[in-house]
Every structure is written in C-alpha cells, then in structure tokens.
Amino acid sequence: MxxxxxxxxxxxxxxxxxxxxxxxxxxxxxxxxxxxxxxxxxxxxxxxxxxxxxxxxxxxxxxxxxxxxxxxxxxxxxxxxxLVRLDPSYKVIFGPGQQVDLPADMKALRALFESMEHGSAAQLDEFLRQAAYKYEVGIKKFVWKPSRKVSEFLSLKLLYDVTRLDVFQSFASHVRKFFKDPRLLQLVEFPILFLGATAEKTPAMYSLMNYAEMALGTWYPMxxxxxxxxxxxxxxxxxxxxxxxxxxxxxxxxxxxxxxxxxxxxxxxxxxxxxxxxxxxxxxxxxxxxxxxxxxxxxxxxRVMAPSSLLYYVGVNKRVPRLTHHNLFFDEDFALHAEEIYENPKWPSRPLFYVSAPSKTDPSVAPEGSENLFLLIPVAPGLTDDTEAIRDKYFNLIMDRLEAYVGEAVRPHVVYKRSYAHSEFREDYNAFKGNAYGLANxxxxxxxxxxxxxxxxxxxxxxxxxxxxxxxxxxxxxxxxxxxxxxxxxxxxxx
Ligand SMILES: Cc1cc2nc3c(=O)[nH]c(=O)nc-3n(C[C@H](O)[C@H](O)[C@H](O)COP(=O)(O)OP(=O)(O)OC[C@H]3O[C@@H](n4cnc5c(N)ncnc54)[C@H](O)[C@@H]3O)c2cc1C
Structure with a gap:
C-alpha cells in the first residue's frame, strides 16, 4: 500500500x-x-x-x-x-392545563393549528411549501459546500436559490408573516433552539428545520x-x-x-x-x-456558541403515564431564558426544559415497569460555577414543574440519577467553554x-x-x- x-x-x-x-x-x-x-x-x-x-x-x-x-x-x-416514527412527534406543555401533542399525520397537524388560530391550516401549508424548497436547496446543495472560496457560491442558479432562501430575513419576522397565536409561534420556533441562537438572530432559511420536523417526521432507532x-x-x-x-x-x-x-x-x-x-x-x-x-x-x-446543557439521566422505578417520548416544558418566558443564555450569560432564573422518556417507545432502555428519563436545561456556555449545589437546585426546580404537570410524585421513585454539564463536556470532549452543540447558526x-x-x-x-x-x-x-x-x-x- x-x-x-x-x-x-x-x-x-x-x-x-x-x-x-x-x-x-x-x-x-x-x-x-x-x-x-x-x-x-x-x-x-x-x-x-x-x-x-x-x-x-x-x-x-x-x-x-x-x-x-x-x-x-x-x-x-x-x-x-x-427505526420507528413517533406519533405524537412530541408534547408541548405551555402551562397548567395547557398542553398539545403534535401529531405525525399532516391532516391532524393542520386541524391542530386551525383549532388554535383560524386560517392557520392554510398558512401552515404555505409555510411548509416554502420550507420544503429551503430543505431541498439547503440540505441537497448548501450543506455540501466546503465553503473555502466565495466562487463556490457564484453560480447563477445558486444565487437565485440564495434569494429564495430568505438568508437575510430573520426567522422571527418570517414566521410572524404566517402565524399570530403565541402558542403557534412557540411551536414553530422550537426547532430553532437546536441551532443555538434565538429566532431573531437565526436566518429564515432555517424554516427547513420545520419541514424536517413536521413533514419528514420525528423518528427513533430502537x-x-x-x-x-x-x-x-x-x-x-x-x-x-x-x-x-x-x-x-x-x-x-x-x-x-x-x-x-x-x-x-x-x-x-x-x-x-x-x-x-x-x-x-x-x-x-x-x-x-x-x-x-x-x-x-x-x-x-x-464566536457565539450554541448553549451548553445541564443534563440529568434519571431512572424511575414506576411508569409516568402523562409523559410522552419527547416533552417540552415551555411553561416559562422564553425571552428571559434566552437573555440569560445569550445577552447576559448566567444560570437561568426560570428555565424552559426538555424531558425525553425513550422507555415510552422502547422497553429495552429501562427495567420492566420503570421509566428512563433524560432531562435537559439549555444554559449559557462558559459558566464556571458549575457546582453540585447548583445542579441540585435545578433538579428540584424542574422536578417541581414536572411533578405538577404529571400530577404525581416522581422524586421518591428515583432509583438512579446522574448529572452532566460544562465540566463534563470539557473533561470528556475537550469542549470549548463546555459547549454542548458547537457554534450558534x-x-x-x-x-x-x-x-x-x-x-x-x-x-x-x-x-x-x-x-x-x-x-x-x-x-x-x-x-x-x-x-x-x-x-x-x-x-x-x-x-
Ligand atoms: C445534550 C445534547 C443533545 C443533543 N441533541 C441532539 C438531537 O436531539 N439531535 C441532533 O441531531 N443533534 C443533537 N445534538 C448535537 C449532536 O449530538 C452533535 O452535533 C454531534 O454529535 C457532534 O458530532 P461531532 O462528530 O462533531 O463531535 P463529537 O461527538 O464531540 O465527537 C468528537 C470526538 O472527538 C473526541 N476527542 C476530543 N478530543 C480528543 C483528543 N484530544 N484525542 C482524541 N479524541 C478526542 C471526543 O471524545 C469525541 O468522541 C445534541 C448534542 C448534545 C450534547
């Protein structure tokens, strides 16, 4: 050789x-x-x-x-x-007594939108039609560019595509042309959280994420x-x-x-x-x-880093019926949480959080009759005072809200718990500022x-x-x- x-x-x-x-x-x-x-x-x-x-x-x-x-x-x-496709794709908890399950089926999804805002089913069609184009160009063409020279982007067709991709418009203003209901705005802006910046700072091109999530679906490898x-x-x-x-x-x-x-x-x-x-x-x-x-x-x-994460891996020795596989707790003010991640980095006062319960779909990830929970709080990168006391405080803070939503005590049934944050991201992956998912898009x-x-x-x-x-x-x-x-x-x- x-x-x-x-x-x-x-x-x-x-x-x-x-x-x-x-x-x-x-x-x-x-x-x-x-x-x-x-x-x-x-x-x-x-x-x-x-x-x-x-x-x-x-x-x-x-x-x-x-x-x-x-x-x-x-x-x-x-x-x-x-692979299995999840249905519902995920659940969003907006506050006491207010939650929605996002159906995998497009007809049911349209009906859900319409039930929250009159005319929004048709708006969703148009939003997703544009998003499908962005997905096609973004995922089939742009992501494959090594981005080493401007000339890579200088074909007429590509320039035409760029103008239709809404690169220079913010995601926040783009979605507000389609929807007004604050819950719908939250639903549509949620996938942007994965990109590590607020909807105001993210180009509208990334509505391709909505196409990915709503049209192509949320899947799970058994x-x-x-x-x-x-x-x-x-x-x-x-x-x-x-x-x-x-x-x-x-x-x-x-x-x-x-x-x-x-x-x-x-x-x-x-x-x-x-x-x-x-x-x-x-x-x-x-x-x-x-x-x-x-x-x-x-x-x-x-560089603007995407958020880091404060994570908990939790084993519970009973089932928690009111959770689905993916659960988003959007029951606090996202603007404040975003400010405490990006503008004024500090431990959040009233964070949004996410709970995954893969044992809802997959019996192999928990002992029989138990629930496997993964809890994630997005937090500012670079926080240095990452102590056990802080981790305990946030665990209790989000468990209070989780237990209030599921209507039963979970903490007494926790048989395994491990937390993970900046110091482990640094230690395990040599992560700059303890970042979880790289640079903000x-x-x-x-x-x-x-x-x-x-x-x-x-x-x-x-x-x-x-x-x-x-x-x-x-x-x-x-x-x-x-x-x-x-x-x-x-x-x-x-x-
Ligand atoms: C908590 C969390 C939740 C996420 N959720 C999702 C999600 O739901 N869906 C999704 O699509 N993405 C998600 N992401 C993002 C996704 O996981 C990452 O973008 C992706 O895994 C990054 O892959 P990578 O190969 O770039 O880096 P890494 O996975 O970090 O791989 C880099 C490797 O380099 C190794 N390494 C580091 N330093 C050295 C060294 N000196 N010598 C040898 N090896 C070294 C590390 O150990 C590591 O194995 C999530 C990320 C996190 C942290």
Missing amino acids: SESRRVIVIGAGFAGLSAATQLAHQGYDVTVLEKNSLPGGRARVFREQGFVFDMGPSWYWMPDVFDDYFARFGKKPSDYYD GGMHEIVRGMVALAKEKGVKIILNQNVRHIAVEQGRASRVLTAEGTYETDIVIAGADYHHVDSQLLAEPYRNYTEGYWDK TLRQTALLKPALKNRKVKNLYYTGQLTVPGPGVPPSLISGLVVAKEVEKEFPLR
Whole structure:
C-alpha cells in the first residue's frame, strides 16, 4: 500500500466516523484515534441498573440524510437498526392545563393549528411549501459546500436559490408573516433552539428545520440513538477503518508544512493526512504549535456558541403515564431564558426544559415497569460555577414543574440519577467553554464565515465536525465528515 494513503482521524464522533468510512471506502488506510473508551462522542451511551441512557442526541430528524449516508456504501439504516416514527412527534406543555401533542399525520397537524388560530391550516401549508424548497436547496446543495472560496457560491442558479432562501430575513419576522397565536409561534420556533441562537438572530432559511420536523417526521432507532453509532462503527470496520479507543491525542507534529505524526500518551502515529474531528478550538489551540494555528484566542472569544446543557439521566422505578417520548416544558418566558443564555450569560432564573422518556417507545432502555428519563436545561456556555449545589437546585426546580404537570410524585421513585454539564463536556470532549452543540447558526457564522475546514498553514490538516461546516446536529456532523473526505480525495488523490 502506498505511504500517501495513511490518514489519521482524531475523534470517533459522527463527523470523524463518516470521514473515516468514506476515505476507507475509497482505498485510504484510515485509523481513528479516540480519547474515550467508547466511540460516538456526544452520542455515547451508558448503562446503569438496567437503564440504558443515551448521553446526548435524542431527536432523530432528517431520515433521508441517514438513508443517503448508508446508501453510498450500498447499505440501509435497517441493516443496522430499526427505526420507528413517533406519533405524537412530541408534547408541548405551555402551562397548567395547557398542553398539545403534535401529531405525525399532516391532516391532524393542520386541524391542530386551525383549532388554535383560524386560517392557520392554510398558512401552515404555505409555510411548509416554502420550507420544503429551503430543505431541498439547503440540505441537497448548501450543506455540501466546503465553503473555502466565495466562487463556490457564484453560480447563477445558486444565487437565485440564495434569494429564495430568505438568508437575510430573520426567522422571527418570517414566521410572524404566517402565524399570530403565541402558542403557534412557540411551536414553530422550537426547532430553532437546536441551532443555538434565538429566532431573531437565526436566518429564515432555517424554516427547513420545520419541514424536517413536521413533514419528514420525528423518528427513533430502537435501542436508542447510540444504535446509529453502532451501525456507523460496524460499517467503518467493514470498510477496514481501524478504531483505537483510549487514545487521547496530545500533539500534532508538523514538519515542512505538513502534519507528519500524531502523538498520544500511548504512542506515535506516522501519517500523511490528518482529519481532526475533535472540537476545533481544542485541536487548533492545544494540539498544534502556535505558528500553525488557524485562529487566535481573540477570534474564538468573539464566536457565539450554541448553549451548553445541564443534563440529568434519571431512572424511575414506576411508569409516568402523562409523559410522552419527547416533552417540552415551555411553561416559562422564553425571552428571559434566552437573555440569560445569550445577552447576559448566567444560570437561568426560570428555565424552559426538555424531558425525553425513550422507555415510552422502547422497553429495552429501562427495567420492566420503570421509566428512563433524560432531562435537559439549555444554559449559557462558559459558566464556571458549575457546582453540585447548583445542579441540585435545578433538579428540584424542574422536578417541581414536572411533578405538577404529571400530577404525581416522581422524586421518591428515583432509583438512579446522574448529572452532566460544562465540566463534563470539557473533561470528556475537550469542549470549548463546555459547549454542548458547537457554534450558534447565526448569519455571521454561516458557510464561509464558519471556522474553515482546512488548516491554512499545514497542507494536509483538515477539520470536521459540529464547529466547522455545515454546523451542529447529527445529520450536519455526518455530512461534515463526507465534505471533508471529498476535499482530501481531491487534494490527495490515490496514485
Ligand atoms: C445534550 C445534547 C443533545 C443533543 N441533541 C441532539 C438531537 O436531539 N439531535 C441532533 O441531531 N443533534 C443533537 N445534538 C448535537 C449532536 O449530538 C452533535 O452535533 C454531534 O454529535 C457532534 O458530532 P461531532 O462528530 O462533531 O463531535 P463529537 O461527538 O464531540 O465527537 C468528537 C470526538 O472527538 C473526541 N476527542 C476530543 N478530543 C480528543 C483528543 N484530544 N484525542 C482524541 N479524541 C478526542 C471526543 O471524545 C469525541 O468522541 C445534541 C448534542 C448534545 C450534547
């Protein structure tokens, strides 16, 4: 095998795994070095007392992206995991006695909208018609751009598409052209929370997320989200990728403008190409000597990060009938919570929160008669006073509201509880400011304005994952790996 085929991928998250698999499929000799004892990065899993807890992502959206991923290797998701569509897609709790279940069926969804605001069913049709176009252009074209040169975007067709994508209009003003009822506005703005910025700061183009959620549906891989990782790892190995766990990369050695060796505490790996799938800031500022960095600390300090998360993994020894699989507690003022994340970062006074109960769909993730709960509070990145006392305070604060909604005591039935926040994100993933899902998707941090996927000073060093193009989320991270693999194939073709 030719020497020039050796690729080291740092990190076995979705992006690293997808880049590695694509390159191995093309014939490169690929080794993935992962610091943790399990692959999957933010989508790892752990088991305790019969409960199986997904540690990060819980929403399986954009099933077509996963279908296309496996299809490029002649496979289907069902070769690795079984998907079910959730119905209702999710529940929103607006306040005492006020909750809605979002039906998967479009007719029922239209009826629900109409019941909240007269004329809104027809408005939803038009909103989703425009969103479908944005999804088509956004997910089929824009996310595949490596965003290295302006010229990538200079085709007439693309420029035409950009004008119809509503890139320069805010999501908030866009949705207000269609809906007035505050509950509908909350429902439609909810998927934007995944993009890490408020609706005022997010381009209207991202109504593509509404199309993904409402038209394409919310799905669940039986066994849990980690089944996707298991599938991807199995496929990577089928293609010949070597995945070496417990390898914390400490340094990337550069010689004559090329990354030549990757050093861990356990060993040294000679290489011809490096793809860094670990957090961008960590790789750039900790693994490279100063002259080779793409960005300064000043640059990073000016980035708007997506929120971090305060998480609780909770095992309950009884069923909680009033919960569904996904439950959004929108029973407090989002404007205040958003201000305490973005404008005036601090621990939130009255946070919104999210509860996933995958045991509603999947009996394998909890002992019989028990409930598996994952609770998430979005919080500002970079908070340093992340103490046990604060975690206990927020657990009780949200459990008060959860118990009030479900109408029964849950805390006395908690048989397992683990919390997770900034310090674990830093410790486990070397996450800049303890971020959970990377950079916020604001207009100023889109495409060419994101941290670049190639190092400018080291010829054979690339970056992938949620901090570079196209952005955060499982589908974009997976696509990021494929985009970077294509650049490697172009610039370092096999002889
Ligand atoms: C709580 C939470 C909820 C989320 N919910 C959803 C959701 O519902 N749906 C959705 O689509 N997305 C969701 N996301 C976002 C999604 O999980 C991420 O965008 C995606 O997993 C990022 O993948 P990645 O490959 O870029 O990075 P990562 O998953 O972080 O992978 C990077 C890997 O690099 C490794 N690494 C770091 N430093 C080193 C080093 N020095 N040496 C070796 N390895 C190293 C890390 O251990 C890690 O395995 C969520 C994220 C979080 C945290």
